[in-house]
Amino acid sequence: MQNKGLIKLFAILFGLVSLYQLSFTWFTNGVEDKAKTYAESKSDEGKEIARLERVYLDSVANKPVIDLGFAKFSYNDIKDKELNLGLDLKGGINAILQVSVKDILIGLSNESKNPVFNEALAKATEAQRSSDRRFLDLFFDAFEETSAGTVKLSDPSIFGNKSLREKINFKLTDEEVLPIIEAEVTGSVNTAFEVLRSRIDKFGVTQPNIQRIGNSGRILIELPGAKDIDRVKKLLQSTAELQFWEVYSNQETANFFFQANSVVENLLKVETEVDTTSTKDNLEDLLGEVSDSLATKPTNNLFSVFSPSIPQNQNQISSVIGTAKVADTSKVNSYLAMKEVRGLLSNEMKYAKFLWDAKPFTNTVASTGENVELIYLYGIKSNREDIAPIEGDVIDDASQEYGQTGKPEVSMTMNASGSRLWGKMTTENVGQFVAVVLDDYVYTAPSVNTPITTGRTSISGGSMTVEEAQDIANVLKAGKLPAAAHIIQSEVVGPSLGQKAIDSSMSSFALALLLVLLWMVFYYGKAGGFADVALLVNLLFIFGILTAFGAVLTLPGIAGIILTIGMSVDANVIIFERIKEELNKGKGLKASIEHGFSFKGALSAIIDANITTMLTGVILYVFGTGPVKGFAYTLMVGIVTSLFTAIFITRLLIDWYAGKGKLFTFNTNITKNWFKRIDIEFLKKRKIAYVISGLVIIIGLGSLFTNGLNYGVDFVGGRSYVVKFENPTSATEVANTLKDAFGSAPEVKTYGEASQLKITTKYKIEEEGNHIDDEVQDLLYTGLTSYLPEGLSMDEFKPGFDGTKTAGIMSSIKVEPTIADDIKTAAGWAIIGSLLVVFLYILFRFRKWQYSLGAVAAVFHDVLIVLAIFSLFYKILPFDMEIGQSFIAAILTVVGYSLNDTVVIFDRIREFAGIHTTWKFSEVVDRALSSTLGRTINTSLTTLVVLTAIFLFGGDSIKGFMFALIVGVVVGTYSSLFIASPLMYDTVKKLDEKKK
Template identity: 40%
Template structure:
């Protein structure tokens, strides 16, 4: 083996890099564990107070949960910008930890659909022609049936309805932001192009708005993606605890506005009065508390709470446990540091204090000016002596005559970043339409020497000084912007007042209790499968197996390190992907070891046998893994959410497993050979396992064809008679996982929901007798928030009597705060469900075509590609048929959904490995023995690879069975599909794919002989 030193050095370097990347996750866990301990001590202290007993028992849990959450957040906030690890702050360390998906961490997944039809309507004139209305109606009807973007559909509909009519009669060109040189001669094609530009701008700007809103919401590690050419934005929010607030936040239209402002000097007297009011209120509360009973905590030497509080105080820079005299005298100004001067900024406040300041302004009895509106800056203030990303400016807006903004963003036609010729500083230039320019001229003339605030969704982006009257609608905004800040502001200005509403067409909410259970079950299945694979390889291949185990350990390290480095999200199917990758990782070692054993049986010395074994196994390993990567890539692009996480793990895992199984094991063997030590490749019990078999597989092919044909016929009968149970992502509707505090039966729950909804709901046990999954099609076509609430209320009415401990509607629906009630929900619009079905079919077809092309090209014969794909189609039909035949029969769900399609695609990619290894051996035998009949070469290839075929199937089945048993209800159907696919795929590679390839080759050769004879 050449370059051993370089390979060893690179392996060690990669290992250290992976350890470093994973260390951030460990550090995050340590500090969050400290925060949790601090929070629990605060909760214990709160329970010790006499006032706690006055809270009703029903509300105590919610009250303590709020105290716990607040205390933990307070601790973590205190170290957010403190360097805790190798110069990294907690905030930076948190961003680098391993990302967990919603199904593991809990949270919310939302798909937003922007209404492109409304965009076109907003660009039309007030009065439109009947042809325009007809084209819009036709485009809307087609939009529900196709993936084509709405603007293209509108253009096609227009050409059908009014091919000779100018579109400019209906589209107001002044509302389009593109460059139109001659409005009187603009063509329909040009208008469509401009509308496409408007649509792209709306999608990009909406993405920016959504991203900004989510960042303001304070969600850790959000994932926001634009879905190309669909007008959709996917938002994943791990750990979010207020789904209703998120819905409102995401579905509101963005509003850009220009506000007049007050100066600090004008508002200062009122701030002084407010400061005095707060001080008097605090003094009254302290006097009242002094007369009440107090509870002393434990002695500081014995109390962990005291030590943590001291640590917290040190982290925040406050070493005193009581408020200072300055804070008592000036409570407002202790939190809001005044700016002073002739500026609209009233002061700076730490982000933790903004909520308290808002409450003071809201609850005050001080009579501020009626038109005074306080608003916070969007970005944190940056300046000397100010902690980064910590302090925000409070701006004094002026609500003129109760009308709010003096101008809104709908008048802006363009905005771009320029650079000042004198200072080279970035500034933003904006252009307004004619109406806006006239209004802007008046506003700027009236506010010379004052500041105008640019406000987006209630946050102030900038408040530049007006130096003189601005005519023509062209303005420059300066403000010591960085390049990125100027780009962001230009994007916000261009977004204007978005008239294109967004609606939620798909939503998934997972409670933390379900997420925690998923983590536990996932990790248990991972650990058990890992140990089983290690044990199997060590027992079967002895020392060589131990080397494979070491490579597997390195593979797990590299895989997790790569996941963290790439920012990939680990989901529950992703854990299944990890476990599956372990089975596939040893597949490469099995191929190598079986080949080495063949070389040893041929009489070669150990060193030469190892060298030739590795060399001869490379082609089979690379071909087999490449086909799996092909399906993984297709799955990644067509899947979403947890399925995309599974695909990412699968792709990365295949790459790392190939590298470790080839290089790590070889390095270990070379090191042992260098010491002249022996290496065993089998144990006494496995030495003759499937050795020198002489099975006539091709002779049995007709019986195999008949058996497979009968099974496939039964599957098709089930397809057309029984059908499938589609998951909500393929059928549309609403699904809820509901946890009860006592065992219930599906029949009882079904009857109760039938009575309330007036139609049968699908009810299945989900992970235990006290947990049910309920799917309803009630008002499936109406996905509004009002209907969501109505469905939840009806579900509550139907199920409330099943609870031993009474549960309120709020408690039942508080997905993330209550251990019982709804612990997970999923909602999918019918149009999205139909698209998911189409995407699934397309993904399967693409995978089959891609694999056929690869096999045909790699083996230079189309018959080999047909044989391989025939085996895959056979496997797919049987697995799909199993789900049709046994749905509702087995004690777990067998839904056809995205996870099922992921399983089918994985089966396609994995099952071809067996065919590739066999085909590779047939090709080798045909080269070595060109004069032997193909029948003999094929049979001997099947027999010589039989040990590898069975061994790899067993190692993979071991891990899949572990997932099915221990992995939890959420992925049981998924793992069963994979296990069945591996078992059927092993059979098909021997009795279906290879025999079909043989028969096609024989037929091809006979035709060639006939043609040759005719020519003679």
Template identity: 40%
Template sequence: MKLKGLVWFFAITLILISIYQLSFTLVVNSYEAKMKQKAEKIVKMSHPGITGDEKDNLVARQLVRILDSTKDAKIYPVFGTTYLKCKENELNLGLDLQGGMNVTLNVDLEGVIKSLSNNPKDPQLLNALNAANAQKAKSDLDYIALFGQVFKQQNPSANLASLFAGAGKSVKITDSDQQVLDQLETISKSAINQTYKILSNRVDQFGVAQTSTNLEENKGIITVELPGVQDATRVRKLLQASAHLQFWEVYNIGEISKNIEDADKALAQYLNGTKPDSTKSINDTTANKTDSSKLAANDHPLANVIHFIGPQQDKTGKQQYYAQIANVDEKDTAKVNEYLNLDVVKNNFPANLKFLYGLEEKDEKSGHRYFELYAIKTLPGTDKAKLEGEGVEDASADYDEHGRPAIKMQMTPTGTRTWAKMTADNVNRPIAIVLDDVVYSAPNVIGAIDGGNSEISGNFSVQEAQDLANILKIGKIDAPAKIVSEQIVGPTLGKEAVQGGAKAFAISFLVIFILMLIYYNTAGWVANIALILNLLFTIGVLSALGASLTAAGIAGLVLTIGMAVDTNVIIFERIKEELVRGKNYQQAVHDGYRRSLAPVIDAHVTTFLTAAILFYFGLGPVKGFATTQMLGISLSLFCGILLSRLVTDVWMSKKRHFEYFTTFSKKIFKHANFKFIEYRKYAYMLSVVVLILGVSSFFNGFKQGVEFKGGRSYTVEFSQDVKNDDVRNSLRDAFEGDYPEIKTVGDNRHLNITTSYKIGEENADSAVLTRLYQGLKSKLPPTLTYQQFAKNNIQGSQVVQPVISKDLRNGAIKATIFALIAIILYIFIRFRDWRYSMGTIISLLHDVFVALAVFSFFKNIVPFPLEIDQHFIAAILTVIGFSMNDTVIVFDRIREYSRHMKGADKPTIINRAVNDTLSRTIMTSVTVFLTLLILFIFGGEVTRGFAFAMLIGVITGTYSSIFVASPILVDFAKDRPLGEADHATEKLKKADAAKLAKAK
């Protein structure tokens, strides 16, 4: 093999990178376990005898504080790496493995349109918006375009400009309807992006690690992942709140310096005081004293963590004050918050003072991160500022008279009056511009502003000026994000998913490892080494990319185990053929690898295409599966072809060779000579039956998962076995006649309950959960309260609104269609014969129809749920890829034999090709089938439907590649020889070679 040195280099580099990357996970897990023990000791000392949820809550809070305060502690001595850096590099676990909440939000563009209109109560506007809202679940148009279409249908002679002229100075009365819609699109995208930034900042307030916020701008969809979050109600409230823009007056350091000294002194005395009163509730406002009582005593605890900024002198010697009073290191924010919320500290400051942080700052030289701290002057008895966001008419990024980036701001008539008074009262003082309790800027007032037009200048970059202008705009535009889908996974379900996935992974690995040795003798060690490295590289690269490992991702790893050995199976089977023909080991190995290259690449490309399409159209966990599969497939080529060949060459260089036969494998398919083509008419008859059943399945119907039909789904734990029918009847009355779907999860103590009750209604989560509790009350312990039920018995939940379920359905259909088209085109380009594409499409449709028929006609028969959801689509696309894997191997051999078996008829060539690849086909199918069967048995409920669909697909894919795809080549274009395109290519090559020789 050429380039051995390069292969060695990449192999060793990948091994080192993977081990290095995964080492962070081990270090972080070890460190967090130690810190949890430390937190438990602190809680035990400060609250002796406390148990249950109260103890868990205190330990969790204490652990967060400890970890937050030790972000910069070097916990990895080998590399001198901090906890924060290690945490960033560890392998992330998805929500379905560690518990938490996944929320999909849709930015409410109805509010944007109303905010931009001249009259939000205009009947024409409201009628058009109501109609657009009614149609958006069924329409493929974006909301702005749909609104424009509906408005024109309702008001043929009216112009949109009459509704929006002058709004934000961006629409003119002479603008056409399309120009108005373009302006609305531009502003709405700005609103979507700003809402995304606001949500990203809000997410940080939940105090959980490894949060993720992603934006799909074209759809206005924002996805938020919050691992480990507990308070779902708080998440919903905070994420769906409108942006709150306010203008506040501030205290400077000189005005509160005495207060700071008194607070610092009082805090020092408090920390040196006696133990807290054990009779107080942990939810008391002074509960934080518990966490602080252990701290080392010092004279200036407040000044140690808050770096106060004193006044500066200008050129005339006059004192000047900064807008902020202090800087706080990122690692100290948790401790500062704790101190500032203590009564002994708050009582020493004015009643109308509240502390707010600015945006995170970073020292470019040192990389040091910190936050500016502001002392805001509030209005007594209210959360309202003197000037709120609705006082801003428009804002835009511009340049000041010196050519520096600045912000131009115009107030509404009411805002102009308030702004004039506020600026007059604060000449030579700053005014803080605050969005969602975060200070974005605090410009100094040079003089009173009477006309409502203001300029905010400073050391802004162009991007910072644009961002601040958008923030000022968003204060007027009402663009809250509404939750359209959410999934909550309790820690118990997450733990079960980890255990089930790990068990399936371990058993699959062991079974395939042993099978390779049994079937391929000592050569099986080559396949196993490639398999081990493939898995190591896949997990290592996933960690390096910052991807999250989900339950579906573990399913992808399990499937990778089955498919990773396929490369070696193809190669080994070819080597065995070469050995049977009498070649020596060295020549057989060389020819086996060379002749296997094309079919291996073809098989991997087709499988990769389906995974890539699934990744593009999928959401949430399914993307994790697709990511894992694409990585596994790519690395399988490197490990299966290059590393396997490298190991084989190293072994053979020592005058030794691997054995590829065992007593068992010699007898399997020896001299196979089955007449597959002669039985094709029976296969066609069976395929017609499959076609009829597949079409009939659409009339018989399917059970759609909550993702595709919308609804609420709850996984409920009972203290004893319950009957599904009894639960269904009880809930029918509670849900006002809506029949819920009941599925058993593992055993009869755990049920998954899905209902469409109140779906589409806003803020109905609590009402539905209350109804669920009432309906199940007779099956629950008499003393169990609603709060206990919601916290302890609901192990997981999912909510999908119709607006997002439509997108998921459309995405699934598009993914399947695109996958079929992509593979057909690839096959046509690869084989340059339309019959190969015809055979491919018929065999793939055959496989899809079988899966659809089984999921339709067996949905009420099998003891586990058969639902059409994202996991089913993932299975269908994977089946398409797997089936193509088999089909391409057979097609490649048919094309090869068509070149060498000149004079033989088509049935003879195809029968020979199918028989010679039969061992590989069956071996690959067996390995994948075994891994899927293990996943089906041990993998848990999340992946059971997926595994079942794949099991069907493996069987039908193997069947269709032999009995459907191959016979098509005989019965279509009977007068045209197989591989004609290849013969033509060979003639051209010979002609070119002859010309070249003649020229020489």
């Protein structure tokens, strides 16, 4: 081997760099362990541990943790450089947001009332439910169909309006308008991306990830370690539409509410007749006894769900016009929206709109001691156009500060135009009320004592927290979203489940590695020890690269690394087997080593096998998202590093030892005669193999058509929750209990432990908004109350709870049907793409299409059998066997492994065909298969040991993934011997017969 010195230098430098990168993770963990110890010592019964940890870490954030003399690193410095852990290892949230192109189009049209335009929007919205095309394309098609040439997009009532007049005039055709609108939509999506990125950068989560997904209007956001999930969702989906309005006082609305109550009561009498009682209607209800009155009122009028604020004197005049239970707000909204009720408003109030406070408060019912969540209502002085006198674009800066009372507030500074408008509004409303409204929620509605001409104001609230004030300031500084963005896919993993995944994956990883290291020494003796050293160096390189490039390590990523361990071992096995062959022929040690590491020896097969696996990794990376992409990345990195270490590091060690002139046998006394003199006639057994495979595939296809597959929410849409209980819980009982809550029984099954269930429902999955997510969690919490520990609150039940979690939601996944269809489509293309790419590569390398056909047919055979196994046994086996994105990653890994095996055998067939030109082709194939059998079994057993270790001792969420890999390795080994090579032989033989 030439350039040994250069390779040594490179390996040493690369190793040092990797150690340097990983040292930041080591020191970060040390600081965080100290923070945890501090928090546990100061916490009360394990509560608020996370908050106390943050307090400790904040206190050392900028203090030197590492002092090298010439450089110092604080905790914040090393935290940014540590190894990134994915959601499944750290907890947090992964979400895909869809920026509403529909809302962008409505905004560009100035909220057009044109019936053709709105009908086209409705058709496009409906079409998108079953299409993977862009909303914009669907809208253009729907508009063309609906208008039938009668109305143009450039019409002044659509896009030919004042705001777009510099770009669109009424003379433009639809074809000319299309690219202009497309550019406007693209610009709005780009703006949304920048706004969201700015918000996330200020959110305080370390190592966030945000990226656009093509030109679909979708944005991927990953926030590992985020624990306050509700806060995150609010931050991501808040449009940040800030408005300043004049407000009606409770004195001005009092008469309207009495009239509205009578009207509502008369309207409801048609449906039901019940006794009525009078309503307490003074301000004391609002501030103290309101929860009692709401708890005892009849249910046939407005006042049964709403308590108006009626002032008895001047001191009781307020901007709060009433109070309701949070659970009754939708009913109050529906009553106040009745046309008969709206008709009661005077001419001065006919454009009034009613908005709720931004934050509810809790009050105690004196008679029962029950805590009730209540919320204030405000009356906004709107106008025909519903345009606020002052909007958020006048804000120059916003920050979280502390008010005169010492409570958190948001301080805002306006530009010159805003200062003038704000001064005018406050001057005209001295002694009255003005409201600061953000995203249609009232944050404050104070009385104006004096005009404010400085352009400064604040948002405050009695119960506003520091975090809430920071978030509001954040979204105001980042700017408002040009259109609503809602979460169409999300995965939430609680920190407790993340820690459990780390513990189980690390233990299984250590066990798998130990077994491999011991096996290599047992089978190959000293050479196996050198291969072990190369393997450990390989792991150092992998983790060093992942850390240096900021890659995210996930559970599937760890599986990818474990798979590369098997591939690294495979490379050394191929090399050692070739060296042993040369030694058995009587060649000298140095000549045998030289041949084993040469292109004519093992190198050709190793490179071909690794390239085919690399190609499947690339396909996975292109089409995958989240954990699948992480798996593909670690797989590709592992292939590169394993090639380097197996070929160069092992060679350096072997050359060094061989140079000492000591005995070197590449086996042990126990294994030296294993797989020698094997001569199996594989081709004579091919018809039996065809029959066996055919029967299994036919049975599998029958099961696929009748029993189907257990599709996860990735592919069908829905919400899935992993819920932990204190004691073993019956899945059937829970399903029946939740049937009434969700209208139909959700799918419930045991997930790992007997006290842990996976609950999947499609309840309202097509409806958008945070309130739907909250409603589903509320129904789940209420339905499971009898199974949960007494006193477990809703906050503790949710997945982001900061404390030590003994029960509640450990993780949740939500996928809307539209993106589920897209995921299925991408998965299909990933499989087809990988098969096509591999077919072409093998054709390029072996120059015969029969080799490509044999390899791809064997892979197709393997995929069908894995699918058949999952179809036949998903109702029987005691672990999760869902078909989702991780399963597709497993299938493509099986594709890569099977190809790896097949290519090594094909390479030997090609070699024997070139050397033994007088042999029959059947003899060439049989001898090639026999000569590689030792390597095939050795590699397969090593890989199976690794996979079985992580299957048995890894986390529950990865068992189905690992089972697919185990089945794939077994089937892939079988197909390489009995399907790929025989099929290739049969097609070559038939072609030769035709030529004769």
